Amino acid sequence: MSANLGDLGRFAEPSLLILVSLSAGPNHGYAIMEDVEAIGGSRIGPGTLYAALARLEARGLIEALSPQDRRRPYRLTALGATTLRAQLEGLEGFARTGLRRLEGSRLA
Amino acid sequence: MSAILRLYPRAWRERYGDELLALLEDRPPSPLDLIDLTRGAFDARLHPQLPETQPVTPERKNPMSDRLPGLAAIGGGLLFLVGVAMIGLAPLPSFDGYRETGLAMPVIFLSLPLIDVALIAAAVRRRGGAWGRGDTWLAIIAVGSTAVSMTGWPGLMIGFLTLIAVTATVVVRYLRNAGAPPWVVAGAVVATVLAIAANTEDDRAWLLAPIGLLAVVFGLISALRPRPSASVDPA
Numbered sequence: 001m002s003a004n005l006g007d008l009g010r011f012a013e014p015s016l017l018i019l020v021s022l023s024a025g026p027n028h029g030y031a032i033m034e035d036v037e038a039i040g041g042s043r044i045g046p047g048t049l050y051a052a053l054a055r056l057e058a059r060g061l062i063e064a065l066s067p068q069d070r071r072r073p074y075r076l077t078a079l080g081a082t083t084l085r086a087q088l089e090g091l092e093g094f095a096r097t098g099l100r101r102l103e104g105s106r107l108a
Numbered sequence: 109m110s111a112i113l114r115l116y117p118r119a120w121r122e123r124y125g126d127e128l129l130a131l132l133e134d135r136p137p138s139p140l141d142l143i144d145l146t147r148g149a150f151d152a153r154l155h156p157q158l159p160e161t162q163p164v165t166p167e168r169k170n171p172m173s174d175r176l177p178g179l180a181a182i183g184g185g186l187l188f189l190v191g192v193a194m195i196g197l198a199p200l201p202s203f204d205g206y207r208e209t210g211l212a213m214p215v216i217f218l219s220l221p222l223i224d225v226a227l228i229a230a231a232v233r234r235r236g237g238a239w240g241r242g243d244t245w246l247a248i249i250a251v252g253s254t255a256v257s258m259t260g261w262p263g264l265m266i267g268f269l270t271l272i273a274v275t276a277t278v279v280v281r282y283l284r285n286a287g288a289p290p291w292v293v294a295g296a297v298v299a300t301v302l303a304i305a306a307n308t309e310d311d312r313a314w315l316l317a318p319i320g321l322l323a324v325v326f327g328l329i330s331a332l333r334p335r336p337s338a339s340v341d342p343a
Contacts (some may be wrong), residue, residue, distance in 0.1 A: 047141070047149070054123075104271075
């Protein structure tokens with residue numbers, strides 16, 4: 001079973017980036033922002049970050065751990081991992097199809 | 109920096125405020141970040157997302173506040189019924205003219221914002237969140253239009269029509285968004301149909317009574333069975 005990130009509207013993309021970041025292990029807000037910037041090449045603002053974190057937590061895709069010096073780490077749940085895998089496999093299939101079609105065309 | 113956090117709902121600040129402040133200390137916000145935080149605050153007010161499994165506030169210690177929407181609905185419903193009774197019991201004119209309703213209409217006008225605010229508060233409570241901007245504006249317009257309706261012509265007509273429109277909006281929003289029980293939906297439909305058939309110039313004025321009765325029953329059930337929160341907004 002996995003959740004549908006499409007329900008998150010404009011927070012779907014930041015949420016996916018956060019899930020990818022947390023797949024490496026628990027992390028807190030600031031470190032997630034830095035990591036997302038490094039792996040995704042795009043920056044997410046603090047308001048968007050926490051709006052996405054709240055949605056992911058409310059849906060059980062991530063969970064909060066005990067705060068460490070006011071910084072609260074988050075980690076991926078089993079549902080979050082399943083959802084992330086489904087999302088990435090979907091994107092992988094989508095990318096493969098796109099590349100195959102591009103190779104078959106005269107434009108590439 | 110904590111000033112911008114005040115834009116967020118209190119429950120949200122209790123849950124995420126500290127860690128967000130810590131983040132902003134680590135990474136001072138740019139002007140774009142401030143805009144992003146402002147958007148985030150509006151989003152938090154419009155779409156509360158606090159996880160159900162981790163209540164950030166202790167069990168409510170003031171059950172009276174849970175009962176306020178119900179009590180407001182009872183008060184509004186009773187006031188509405190008094191207004192209807194004043195019309196229904198007033199003597200019919202001996203000639204082909206209007207029935208003198210005296211204070212009845214102002215009494216009814218006063219009852220509607222009470223019912224409106226009760227329904228808005230009940231919907232907010234059922235979705236387990238804070239008052240959004242839409243909720244606040246509807247409450248302000250309901251109270252404001254009642255005040256305007258007391259100013260005499262043409263304020264009477266402007267206020268009355270606005271009040272009816274606001275009440276209809278509040279009821280539809282409640283029925284659509286608050287997971288209203290079937291009996292409330294059925295009652296609202298029946299009361300609306302009867303109200304459309306009502307006429308304050310003869311005994312059909314009594315057809316307005318189901319609106320007041322429904323508000324009283326709704327208020328009694330809400331006040332006796334308060335529900336602090338129900339669900340997380342999916343949006």
